[in-house]
Amino acid sequence: MERTRRAAGRGRLIGWALLGAVVVALLTVGIVRDRGAESSQDRADDVARRIACPVCDGESVFESRNNASEAIRAAIDERVTAGRQSDDQIISYIESRFGGQLLLVPRATGIDAVVWAVPAGALVVALAALALTFRRWSAQPRAAPTESDRDLVAAAMDDP
Amino acid sequence: MLAASLNGTIGRAGLLLVLAATVSGALSTAYAIRKGDARMSSQSRWYALLALLGAVVAVAMMQRALITRDFELAYVQQVGSDSTPRIYNIAAMWSALEGSILLWLIVLALLVGAVAWRYRARAGDPLVAWAMIVLLVVTAFFALLSFGPADPFAAGVPGRDFGRGPNPLLQNHILVLFHPPILYLGYVGITVPFAFAIAALVTGRVGEGWLAETRRWALLSWAFLTLGILLGGWWSYEVLGWSGVWAWDPVENASLLPWLTGTAYIHSVMVQERRGMLRVWNLSLLIATFALTILGTFLTRSGVLSSVHAFAAGSVGGYLLAFFGVIVVVSLGLIAWRGDRLRAPGLIDSPVSREGAFLANNVMFALFAFVVLLGTVFPLIVEALQDRQTIVGAPYFDRLSMPIGLVLLFLMAVAPALPWRKASGEVLGQRLYWPAWCGVGALAVAVAVGASGWAPLLAFGLGGFAAGAAGRQLVLATRRQGWRGLVGRTNGGMIVHLGIIIIAVALAASNSYTRSATLTLDVGTPASALGHTFELERIVETQDERARVVKAEVLLDGDRVYRPASTKYLQFGQDIGTPSVRTGVTKDVYLTLEPGSGVRGGDRDAVIRVFVKPLILWLWIGGGIVAFGTLLAAFPSSRRRRPTDPASAPVPVGRSEERVAAERAAGERPDTSRVGTDSDDVPAEELTGV
Known part of the structure; x- marks a missing residue:
């Protein structure tokens, strides 16, 4: 009995190792063949998603259907098709041509960095708090039942 | 007056x-x-x-x-x-x-x-x-x-x-009839558990009684909130014409915030019911959920934040903010006042346990809610400090919610296999074995159909893993109890998990693999793009006293005609595009006629934008499964073990809502004729690790 259990355990261990290997292989295949945007239209969409529509509220150029956004989309399409600039260069160009703060992802400089730093800080604090809580719990001695606790249980057990 | x-x-x-x-x-x-x-x-x-x-x-x-x-x-x-x-x-x-x-x-x-x-x-x-x-x-x-x-x-x-x-956007799709009332049922439904939480604090009965009273209310309002949010996504997809379901718009975020804290609550409340712990935390989550519905309403209805839902702005801001302040002050005051009674009697033995997983889940949901709240109000902070406009848009939220979502999927996979109190490596290795292979299977299928990129692949793999874990629980439960194994909190919850996993996978796929093309079509000349052929047959225009509608009739794959439209509502002078979608099991083909391009009836050409989006249909199917699972989890909950009975004893049939009263009136004896076992329990053969 003990021996078969151990053998089963070993078999499972091999199974887990095999599983890990398969996962790594599959992920590698998937990551290696990822070449980003497949067509210039997809790349233009990716850029458009990062730019705010200048006249509407909180929509990206990609989402918005108004004329201003359509003009910006056309400008992006043109630059992307020309294929000489990187995404960031295209965005700076759009910002200079259409004016204003149009980038939808806050930059990681100045006060805008707060919006990135605070969630990271919150994660660290939350994990630390969780770890501390578990430590406090495991450090606490188990309370022994008092006489009145035992009476309570006894009374409850007698209750039909 | x-x-x-x-x-x-x-x-x-x-x-x-x-x-x-x-x-x-x-x-x-x-x-x-x-x-x-x-x-x-x-x-x-x-x-x-x-x-x-x-x-x-x-x-x-x-x-x-x-x-x-x-x-x-x-x-x-x-x-x-x-x-x-x-x-x-x-x-x-x-x-x-x-x-x-x-x-x-x-x-x-x-x-x-x-x-x-x-x-x-x-x-x-x-x-x-x-x-x-x-x-x-x-x-x-x-x-x-x-x-x-x-x-x-x-x-x-x-x-x-x-x-x-x-508003023109609110008069061209039937979903405007359903999305707001259902969302409101969820939003407003939170008030009931909140009211009982406050009542528990005031009366000092902070034990588990009020939880039992409000479990169903909390679950049902959570389900309505989920459905309301999904219907909103569906409306966005069918109406707005950019082919998306979620834009991280402030109003959408305002509905997501209570959903996140509410989801944390319906999980952590189980730790309290089972172990008597986390009382302050559960009260705080519930209060936060209710307060966030008010804060969200303030943010979006007072005009301080702008959004596509801006048609509903007005002058109620001050009132809502004051009410939010009152809720927070009163609730925190009550918690401080009752602090001595809220101290938990129990302990958590090991982080690797069901309750440990619930806590980790809570931390992730709380972090998620924090990130969404921060991103939503950040423009206000910057404006207050530096007097300039910033926009925090979808890319920010996408980037931060993706890792959180992956961790949550992982927890969803592991938690159902974890026993309460403490898990050994051996038990975990055995229980997670087949679910993990389900994950590998999902990953393999994804790679086989051409998926790429580490984030969506991880989402598919973890989704399969979590689905395997939920499926394992359901198989074990139905093997023991037949169809009854599908009902009850744990098993209904697993069905909800399956629905959520389907939604998560559909979101990962549609966000990562949407392809698009802009086509200038001439009448009678087929064009192909993205693996489909499109042929413009004609452009028709109709007008009534309300609107002028221009429709492009496009033959898709030589098979069926789709009619994306551009509508000018005469009272508003605004062009609104109405997409036309071929829905399919694996992918949707989404056609829009670019509004504002000045196309008129009888024209010989038109600019059509095409999106090919995978798995969109599964968002709505997943929503249906979530609703069904919630019903199963909410209703047959009346069979409860008496706290003094050993865990192996048959569960008496009682009316849970009257349990407190029944226990007080000790004369009534529970009916033990219907015998069943709590689905949380581990069958003996599993404990031995065979």
Whole structure:
């Protein structure tokens, strides 16, 4: 009995190792063949998603259907098709041509960095708090039942 | 002030009735509790019914005013028009601020009425009486909003006898009839567990009794919130024309925030029910959930944040902010006051346990909510500090929510296999083995059909893993109990998990693998793109008194004609594109006619934008599964083990809601004829690790 259990355990261990290997292989295949945007239209969409529509509220150029956004989309399409600039260069160009703060992802400089730093800080604090809580719990001695606790249980057990 | 019309007069009388009934109901119930007069405090239900009556009258009058086009009311001048079709005229009630508050009021009044009726036999119980007071006070607040700053029955410009009708986006899809009321049922439903939480704090009965009372209310409002959010995504997909379901718009975020804290709550509450722990945390989550619904409403209805839902901005900001402040101060004060009773009796033995997983889940959901809140209000912070405009858009939220979502999927996979108290490596290795292979299978299928990129692949793999874990639990439960294994909290919950996993996978796929193309089509010349052929057959134009509609008839894959349209609503002068979608099991083909391109009927060419989006259909299927699972989890919950029975004992059939009363009245013996086992329990053969 003990021996078969151990053998089963070993078999499972091999199974887990095999599983890990398969996962790594599959992920590698998937990551290696990822070449980003497949067509210039997809790349233009990716850029458009990062730019705010200048006249509407909180929509990206990609989402918005108004004329201003359509003009910006056309400008992006043109630059992307020309294929000489990187995404960031295209965005700076759009910002200079259409004016204003149009980038939808806050930059990681100045006060805008707060919006990135605070969630990271919150994660660290939350994990630390969780770890501390578990430590406090495991450090606490188990309370022994008092006489009145035992009476309570006894009374409850007698209750039909 | 004289009201504008008969509709206005009676409607305002209805609102006044709500206000009077709720205020006097709250006062008299409080007085009755003070005097210890159970008979008097049980009268709270009559006040609740009066308030409901008032709200029904107000809504009926608003609908009548809209139907009869009573342009003497300012609200009808704003959202009514002679040309609005009948169903959108009904929905016009919630297409602007005042009517939305009225919708909130009627939903709240219905819920308060339902609570009053449900607990009519126990209205003398201080816990129930205090909950009624809280509910009546919240209703009074919304009646006050409706009566004062957001008056739907205010008199309009005299002599004006026309209106523009609802915003064009709110009069071209049937979902506007369902999305807001269902979302509000979820939003407003949170008030009931919140009221019981406050009542528990006030009465000092902070044990597990109030949790049992409100479990179903919390679950059902969570389900309505989930469905409401999904229906909103569906509406966005079918109407807005950018082929997306979620834009991280402030109003969307305002509905997601309570969903996140509410989801954390319905998980962590199980730790308290089972182990008596996390009392303060659960109360805080519930209070946060309710407070966030008010804060979200403030952020989006006061005009401080702008969004595509801006049609509903107005002057209620100050009131909502003040109410939010009162909720936070009162709740925190009560928690501090009851601090001594809230100390948990139990301990968590090991982080690697069911309760440990619930805690990790809670941390992730709380972090998620924090990130969404931060991103939503960050423009306000920057504006206050530096006086400049910033926009925090979808890319920010996408980037941060993706890792959080992956961790949550991982927890979803591991947690159902973890036993309470403590897990050994051996047990975990055995229980997670087949679920993990399910994950590998999902990953392999994804790679085989050409998926790429680490984030979506991880999402598919972890989704498969989590689905395997949920499936394992369901298989074990049905093997033991037959179809009954599908009902109850744990197993219904696993079905909800399956629905959520389907939604997560569909979101990962549609966000990562949407392809698009812009085609200039000439009539009669087929063009191919993205693996499909498109042929423009003709462009037709129709016009009525409401709108001019230009439709492009496009033959897709030589098979069926789709008609993306561009509509100009004459009262608004705005072009609204209406997409046409071929829905499929694996992918949708989404066609839009670019509005504003000036295309007219009879033209020989048109610019068509095409999106090919995978797995969109599964978002809605997943939503249906979530709803079904919640029903299974919520209803057959009455069979509860008595706390003094050993875990292996058969579970008696009792009426859980009356459990407290039954235990007090010790004469009633539970019926043990129907024998079943708690689905949380581990069958013996698993413990031995065979």
